[in-house]
Structures are given as C-alpha cells and as structure tokens.
Amino acid sequence: MSDTTSLGHIYNVLFLCTGNSARSLMAESILAKDGHGRFRAFSAGSQxxxxxxxxxxxxxxxxxxxxxxxxxxxxxxxxxxxxPVMDFVFTVCDSAAGETCPVWPGQPMTAHWGIEDPAAAEGTEIEKEAAFARTFRYLKNRISAFTALPIRSLDTLTLGARLHEIGRGEGATSPRRDVA
Known part of the structure; x- marks a missing residue:
C-alpha cells in the first residue's frame, strides 16, 4: 500500500468519472479535507x-x-x-463504471458510488446550484462513512462489502452495480 506517517498508513484514493469536471473533483476535495491526513485523494476522467x-x-x-x-x-x-499506487478506486458515475478501466498497479479495492451528474442539471441557476449542493452532500456522506471504516482491521471480503454498501446510499444512481 502507500505511505506511512505518525498517524499510520496513508491510503491513496482515486475517484473516477467520465468528464472529471464535477463529481470526482468534489470527492477529491472532500476527502482531501475530511481525510485528516489518512488519505491522499485524486480524481480523473475517462474522457x-x-x-x-x-x-x-x-x-x-x-x-x-x-x-x-x-x-x-x-x-x-x-x-x-x-x-502513485492506488489503494482504492471509486467510480462516481455510471458511464465510467461501465467502461473498461486501465489496469491499476497494486490491485486496489474498487466500488461504484454512482450519483447523478449535477453538470447535467437543467433549470434556473438556483436549481443548478441545488443540484451541485445535493451532489456534494451525497459524496460527503459516502466519504464520511468510508473514512469511519476501520480499514486496517477489516478483512478484504468484509471491506469490499462495506465499500459497495456505501455506494448504495442516498442518491445512488445504480444500486446493483458493484464493480468499478
């Protein structure tokens, strides 16, 4: 896995989406702040x-x-x-989850945390802003659940199940898809 500090292991986490203009970047920012130095957050898009x-x-x-x-x-x-070698890779949009991802060095744990694209929201400026705020809330809730996991003490199977469960939370777009 990644690096260690006085706080313990630092996990590398990659959030994927197609366009990398909204959801995955929000997730990167949220984890960067709320990860309290235990995580290094990244984001990217397939296109x-x-x-x-x-x-x-x-x-x-x-x-x-x-x-x-x-x-x-x-x-x-x-x-x-x-x-950087990733420990976790999460897709946050359904189209990226359906694409053939690169082979990630280190065989990271993966899960799908699909949420509707706020960039596709239509309507007034206030309605668009509300879509972004809702997306932020859904991502923050998932990331809070993720950072609360006792990662080091869970076996791989249990950890994988918990990661998939987090992706089925409020706002999930594709509750059955469990792979990134």
Whole structure:
C-alpha cells in the first residue's frame, strides 16, 4: 500500500468519472479535507472535459473545501508507471463504471458510488446550484462513512462489502452495480 506517517498508513484514493469536471473533483476535495491526513485523494476522467465546471468550484468554496489546484485530467495519468499506487478506486458515475478501466498497479479495492451528474442539471441557476449542493452532500456522506471504516482491521471480503454498501446510499444512481 502507500505511505506511512505518525498517524499510520496513508491510503491513496482515486475517484473516477467520465468528464472529471464535477463529481470526482468534489470527492477529491472532500476527502482531501475530511481525510485528516489518512488519505491522499485524486480524481480523473475517462474522457476529461479539460475544465472544471464553475459550479463545482463555487460549491466547494462556499462550503470551505479546497478548490485551488483542481483540474480535469485523464485516468491514464494514474495508470502510468510513475503514478502513485492506488489503494482504492471509486467510480462516481455510471458511464465510467461501465467502461473498461486501465489496469491499476497494486490491485486496489474498487466500488461504484454512482450519483447523478449535477453538470447535467437543467433549470434556473438556483436549481443548478441545488443540484451541485445535493451532489456534494451525497459524496460527503459516502466519504464520511468510508473514512469511519476501520480499514486496517477489516478483512478484504468484509471491506469490499462495506465499500459497495456505501455506494448504495442516498442518491445512488445504480444500486446493483458493484464493480468499478
């Protein structure tokens, strides 16, 4: 697995989506702040848009989560030989979960945590902002459940089941899909 500090093991976590402009970037930011130094968060997309959705940045900043340095990037960055070895890989959109992912070095644990794309929300600006706030809440709830897991004391089978269970929480788009 990854690095260790005085706090113990630091786990590398990659959040995947297709465009890497909203959900996966929000998850990266939430885990970066709420992981309390126990996790190193990353995000990527299978077909990155190349830019961060403006409401992603607005939502994160309004809730006091880090937004500086976030960028839309491809998942091939994390399959390269010099990339950090991931301990966990979570898909946060259904289309990325259905794609053939790269082979991740280190055989990370994977799960699907699908949530509707707030960037696809239509309506007034307030309705769009509400979609981003809802997405943030769903991701924060999943990440809170994840960071509360006693990862080191769970066997692989139990940990995998718990990760899949987290993905079936409120706002789940695809409750039956259990693989990334």
């Amino acid at each position: 990155p848009r190349g830019s961060v959705h403006p409401l992603t940045l607005t939502t994160l900043r309004s809730l006091d989560y880090p937004a500086d340095g976030l960028r839309s990037k491809g998942w091939d960055e994390f399959a390269a030989p010099d990339a």
